[in-house]
Amino acid sequence: MANDADLTGHDAAPEMCADPSSAAAAPQPPKHSARRALTKITRGTYLKEAALKNLFLLCAFVAVAGVALIFIFVGIKGWPIFGKVGIFDFLGGATWFPTKGHFGILPLIINSLLAMTGALVLGGPLAVGTAVFLSEVASPRARALVRPAVELLAGIPSVVYGFFGLVLLRPIIADLFGGLGFGLLTVWLILAVMIVPTIATLTEDALNSVPEGIREASYSMGATKWQTIWRVLLPAAKIGIIDAIILGMGRAIGETMAVVMVAGNASVIPADVLKPFLTLTTVIVMDMPYASGDHRTALFGVAIILFVISMIFVAAIRVISRFGKRVG
Amino acid sequence: MQSQERVNKNVTNGIALAVIWLAAIATVGALGTILVYVFVNGIGQLTPTFIFTNPHGVLMEGGIWPTIQATLYVTALAMLITTPIAVLAAVYLAEYAVQGRLVQTIRFAADSLASVPSIVMGLFGLSLFVEGLGMRLSAIAAALSLAFLLLPIIVRTTEESIRAVPKYIRWGSYGLGASKWQTVSRIVLPSALPRITTGVILAAGRAAGETAVVIYTMGTMINAPVSPMDPGRTMPVDLMLKAQEGINVPSAYGTAMLLVLMVLAFNLVARWIGRRNRRMQG
Numbered sequence: 001m002a003n004d005a006d007l008t009g010h011d012a013a014p015e016m017c018a019d020p021s022s023a024a025a026a027p028q029p030p031k032h033s034a035r036r037a038l039t040k041i042t043r044g045t046y047l048k049e050a051a052l053k054n055l056f057l058l059c060a061f062v063a064v065a066g067v068a069l070i071f072i073f074v075g076i077k078g079w080p081i082f083g084k085v086g087i088f089d090f091l092g093g094a095t096w097f098p099t100k101g102h103f104g105i106l107p108l109i110i111n112s113l114l115a116m117t118g119a120l121v122l123g124g125p126l127a128v129g130t131a132v133f134l135s136e137v138a139s140p141r142a143r144a145l146v147r148p149a150v151e152l153l154a155g156i157p158s159v160v161y162g163f164f165g166l167v168l169l170r171p172i173i174a175d176l177f178g179g180l181g182f183g184l185l186t187v188w189l190i191l192a193v194m195i196v197p198t199i200a201t202l203t204e205d206a207l208n209s210v211p212e213g214i215r216e217a218s219y220s221m222g223a224t225k226w227q228t229i230w231r232v233l234l235p236a237a238k239i240g241i242i243d244a245i246i247l248g249m250g251r252a253i254g255e256t257m258a259v260v261m262v263a264g265n266a267s268v269i270p271a272d273v274l275k276p277f278l279t280l281t282t283v284i285v286m287d288m289p290y291a292s293g294d295h296r297t298a299l300f301g302v303a304i305i306l307f308v309i310s311m312i313f314v315a316a317i318r319v320i321s322r323f324g325k326r327v328g
Numbered sequence: 329m330q331s332q333e334r335v336n337k338n339v340t341n342g343i344a345l346a347v348i349w350l351a352a353i354a355t356v357g358a359l360g361t362i363l364v365y366v367f368v369n370g371i372g373q374l375t376p377t378f379i380f381t382n383p384h385g386v387l388m389e390g391g392i393w394p395t396i397q398a399t400l401y402v403t404a405l406a407m408l409i410t411t412p413i414a415v416l417a418a419v420y421l422a423e424y425a426v427q428g429r430l431v432q433t434i435r436f437a438a439d440s441l442a443s444v445p446s447i448v449m450g451l452f453g454l455s456l457f458v459e460g461l462g463m464r465l466s467a468i469a470a471a472l473s474l475a476f477l478l479l480p481i482i483v484r485t486t487e488e489s490i491r492a493v494p495k496y497i498r499w500g501s502y503g504l505g506a507s508k509w510q511t512v513s514r515i516v517l518p519s520a521l522p523r524i525t526t527g528v529i530l531a532a533g534r535a536a537g538e539t540a541v542v543i544y545t546m547g548t549m550i551n552a553p554v555s556p557m558d559p560g561r562t563m564p565v566d567l568m569l570k571a572q573e574g575i576n577v578p579s580a581y582g583t584a585m586l587l588v589l590m591v592l593a594f595n596l597v598a599r600w601i602g603r604r605n606r607r608m609q610g
C-alpha cells in the first residue's frame with residue numbers, strides 16, 4: 001500500500017512523456033538514486049534485483065498453476081464417471097437421463113455445437129462488419145459512438161443478456177412463430193450479440209495492424225474502398241480474423257447464464273429451432289442444485305469436456321498464428 | 329465497356345459500404361434496445377426503499393440491499409487478491425521475460441485461463457475452495473475463484489499499458505544508473521498507471537456481473553457478508569434466480585437496471601481516466 005502511494009506521488013514520468021527533448025536535455029532524477037548511481041552495484045542490490053525478478057516470475061506462474069489446479073480439481077470430481085460409464089459411452093451415448101442411470105452427453109454436445117454455429121453465422125458477419133466500419137469506414141465522430149457501444153456490449157453481464165432475452169425476445173418470438181419462444185432461435189439471437197464485442201475488437205486490431213502503405217497502394221491503383229477492403233485488407237488480416245472468430249466460438253460454447261434462461265432446457269436434440277433444448281453448460285446449472293452420486297460426478301465430467309474444448313480452441317489459435325507467421 | 333465497369337465498381341462499393349454501415353448500426357441498435365428496455369422497465373423500481381432495505385416475505389418484496397453489499401464485498405475482495413499478482417505478472421512478461429519456452433508456457437496458460445468457461449471456473453471453485461479446502465460457501469471462496477477468472481484479463485491490459493510506455497524513458501533512467509527495479513517502479517509503472525487503472529476497473533465490472541462462478545462458491549443465501557467466511561447472494565445471482573423462478577419480476581427489472589448502471593459507471597470512470605491521461609500527456 002505504501003508502495004502504491006509512492007508510485008502515484010511521483011509525477012516526473014508523465015512530464016517526460018509530454019516532452020522528450022526536455023527529458024533528454026535536463027533530466028531531474030530523484031536525489032537518492034543519483035547518489036546510488038555513483039557507487040558500484042553492490043552485492044545487496046544485485047540480490048534484491050534477482051529476488052524481485054523471481055517474485056514476478058512466481059506471480060506470472062500463478063496462471064500456469066491455475067490451469068493445472070482447474071484440471072486437477074475438476075478432474076478428480078469428474079474422472080470416475082469415465083471409468084464407470086466408459087469414455088466412449090459418455091461422449092457418444094444418445095440418452096441423457098441421469099436419474100435413470102443414462103449418462104450419454106452426445107445430445108448435449110450436438111446442441112452446444114448447434115447453438116454455437118447459429119450464433120457464429122449471425123454474429124460473425126455483424127462483428128466483422130462492425131470492425132471494418134470502425135477501422136476503415138467510420139468518420140471520427142461515428143467511431144466515437146460505435147466503439148464505446150462495442151465496449152459496453154462486452155461489459156454487460158451475461159445474466160442481463162439472458163434476462164433481456166427472457167422478458168423481451170422470447171415473447172416476440174413466441175408471437176411470431178408460435179410455441180413458447182424457448183429454443184435455438186432465441187439463443188442464436190442473444191449469443192450473436194454477445195460474441196460481437198469479442199470478434200469485433202480483435203478483428204479491428206488485426207485490420208489496424210495492416211500497414212497504411214498497402215491501403216495507399218490499393219487506392220492509387222484506382223481501387224474503390226470496398227475493393228480495397230475485400231481484396232486487400234481482409235486477406236491481409238486473415239489470420240487475425242480467424243483467431244477472433246475462434247475466440248468468439250469459445251465464448252459462445254462456454255456461455256451459460258444467458259443461454260439457460262432462453263433455451264427451455266429439455267435434454268433432447270430439438271426437432272426445430274423453436275423447441276427447448278439443453279447444452280453442455282446449461283445442464284450443469286439445471287442439475288447441480290439436486291444432483292448427487294454418479295449424476296454429480298457426470299456433471300463434473302461435462303465440465304472436463306468443456307475445459308478440454310476451450311483448451312482446443314486456444315491451441316488452434318496458437319497453431320494458426322504460428323502457421324500465419326511462417327507464411328507471412 | 330470501360331465506363332460500364334467503372335459504374336459497376338462504384339455501385340458495388342456503395343452497396344457494400346451500406347451493408348457495413350448497417351452492421352455498425354445493428355450493433356449500436358442492439359445495445360440501445362437492451363439499455364432502453366431495461367431502463368424503461370427498471371427506472372420505476374429504483375426507490376431508496378428498493379436499494380436500501382432488506383427483502384421480506386415469500387416473494388422477496390422490499391429491497392435488495394444485502395445483495396448489493398454482497399456484490400461489492402466479493403468484488404472488492406477479488407480485486408484485492410488479483411490486482412497485485414496480475415500487475416507483477418505483467419511486469420515480468422513485459423519487462424523481464426526473455427522469449428523462450430518458459431514464457432511460451434506462461435502465455436499459453438494465461439490464454440487458456442482466459443477462455444475457461446465461467447461455469448467450469450465455478451465448479452472448480454466448488455471443488456477446490458468450498459469442498460477441498462473446507463471454506464464452505466463463502467465470500468473468500470468466491471473471491472479466490474473470481475481471481476483466477478480476472479487474472480488473465482488484468483495481466484493482458486497491464487502488459488499492454490507497460491509496453492505502451494516509450495522505450496527512451498527507460499533508456500534515460502538506465503543512463504542515469506538506475507537499476508532495473510528502480511526504472512520499473514519509479515519510471516515505467518507511474519507512466520503506465522492510468523491505463524493499468526482503466527484495465528483494473530473494467531475487470532472489476534466483469535467480477536461484479538459474474539454469475540456462474542459466484543453461485544457455486546458463495547451460494548444463494550440472502551445475507552450481507554461481514555467476515556470473508558460468510559455466504560451471500562450477489563445481484564447477478566439474485567436476478568438469475570428471480571427470472572428463473574418467475575417470482576417478483578418487477579424487482580428483477582430493478583436489479584437488472586442497477587447492474588447495467590454499475591457497468592455504465594465502471595465504463596465511464598475508466599473512460600474518464602483514459603481521457604484525462606491523454607490530455608496530461610498532451
